[in-house]
Amino acid sequence: MRAAMQEYIDAFNRRDAEAVIALYADDASVEDPVGTEPKVGIEAIAEFYRYSVGLGAELSLVAPIRTSHANSAAMAFDVQVTLEQGPCLIRVIDVMTFNEAGKFTSMRAYWGPGDMAFQPAD
Amino acid sequence: MRAAMQEYIDAFNRRDAEAVIALYADDASVEDPVGTEPKVGIEAIAEFYRYSVGLGAELSLVAPIRTSHANSAAMAFDVQVTLEQGPCLIRVIDVMTFNEAGKFTSMRAYWGPGDMAFQPAD
Numbered sequence: 001m002r003a004a005m006q007e008y009i010d011a012f013n014r015r016d017a018e019a020v021i022a023l024y025a026d027d028a029s030v031e032d033p034v035g036t037e038p039k040v041g042i043e044a045i046a047e048f049y050r051y052s053v054g055l056g057a058e059l060s061l062v063a064p065i066r067t068s069h070a071n072s073a074a075m076a077f078d079v080q081v082t083l084e085q086g087p088c089l090i091r092v093i094d095v096m097t098f099n100e101a102g103k104f105t106s107m108r109a110y111w112g113p114g115d116m117a118f119q120p121a122d
Numbered sequence: 123m124r125a126a127m128q129e130y131i132d133a134f135n136r137r138d139a140e141a142v143i144a145l146y147a148d149d150a151s152v153e154d155p156v157g158t159e160p161k162v163g164i165e166a167i168a169e170f171y172r173y174s175v176g177l178g179a180e181l182s183l184v185a186p187i188r189t190s191h192a193n194s195a196a197m198a199f200d201v202q203v204t205l206e207q208g209p210c211l212i213r214v215i216d217v218m219t220f221n222e223a224g225k226f227t228s229m230r231a232y233w234g235p236g237d238m239a240f241q242p243a244d
Contacts, residue, residue, distance in 0.1 A: 002236070035192025063184040063198045066215045067234035070157025074215035074232035076185045076198035093188045093196035093215060095232065110196035110217065112189035114124070 001073040001098055005065045008094075008104075009077065017053035021046045025103040032109035057081035071105075072097045083118075091115040123195040123220055127187045130216075130226075131199065139175035143168045147225035154231035179203035184213075193227075194219045205240075213237040 004023055011019035021042070024030075030045050031038040039048045058080045065075040072095060079090040093110040126145055133141035143164070146152075152167050153160040161170050180202045187197040194217060201212040215232040 034190035034194055063200075064213050064237070066198070066213055066232040066237050068156035068232045069234055072156055072232065073234075074196070074198075074217070076188070076196075076215065078185075091186055091188055093198065093217075095196070095215075095217060110188040110190045110194065112191055112195075115186070115188050 001067050001071075001096070001102070002065045004098070004102055004104065005073055005075050005094075005096065008096075009059045009061060009075075012053060012057065012059050015053055015056065017046075017049045020049045020053060023104050024107075025099050025101070025105050028103070028105050028107070030107045030109075032107065033111045034108050035112075055081055071099070085118055087119045089117045089119065091117075123189050123193075123218070123224070124187045126220070126224055126226065127195055127197050127216075127218065128183075130218075131181045131183060131197075134175060134179065134181050137175055137178065139168075139171045142171045142175060145226050146229075147221050147223070147227050150225070150227050150229070152229045152231075154229065155233045156230050157234075177203055193221070207240055209241045211239045211241065213239075 008023055024042060024045050026042045029038045029040045039045050059077050061077045063076050067073045074095045076093045079092055081088055090111055095108045096104045097106045099105050130145055146164060146167050148164045150167060151160045151162045161167050181199050183199045185198050189195045196217045198215045201214055203210055212233055217230045218226045219228045221227050
């Protein structure tokens with residue numbers, strides 16, 4: 001689980017959307033952020049990552065990945081991305097569940113408006 | 123939500139089990155760690171915290187608390203505790219859901235055997 005979570009970060013930073021998508025099971029769901037409509041199924045997930053990886057975000061783990069006593073794991077990271085309003089830091093915790101093949105069956109991203117910090121231009 | 127999560131950390135560190143318990147709704151559930159049988163209802167939760175707070179653990183946030191676009195929030199922290207085997211660092215991510223009164227309705231703690239580091243005696 002730890003290796004798959006790390007590959008998620010690394011593939012995102014390589015801007016390799018297809019490698020991110022390949023981490024998911026066909027029937028997976030993605031709720032990013034938690035509280036919005038989940039993307040269900042690999043087609044909707046692929047569309048989401050082709051768009052979001054294309055934004056050029058940089059993901060940095062802020063602490064070691066946590067696992068569990070079951071088929072789920074969690075990680076805290078910061079996202080640095082340039083939005084229309086300018087450069088922005090978004091503080092996120094992702095929780096993934098896994099199937100027996102080691103693919104993500106669900107991802108839920110915890111972040112809210114208060115976890116975004118816009119940075120002044122230089 | 124952020125204030126309640128912070129109070130959870132602070133009350134734990136004050137060794138004030140009753141203040142931790144007071145953060146929970148009567149019908150809440152606690153799954154700590156994820157993959158073990160949840161404690162359901164305030165009586166079971168109270169018993170769990172009177173025991174675990176009594177262990178004298180110290181909790182330290184390792185990154186700012188994350189919220190969401192819904193009634194849930196997450197936080198990454200380290201637990202320093204002395205177990206029978208000696209001093210131990212446990213790396214944890216807690217995910218809480220909230221009711222309209224701001225009480226926790228569920229807590230799930232993500233940590234596994236690989237997130238524990240025993241430290242050599244001095």
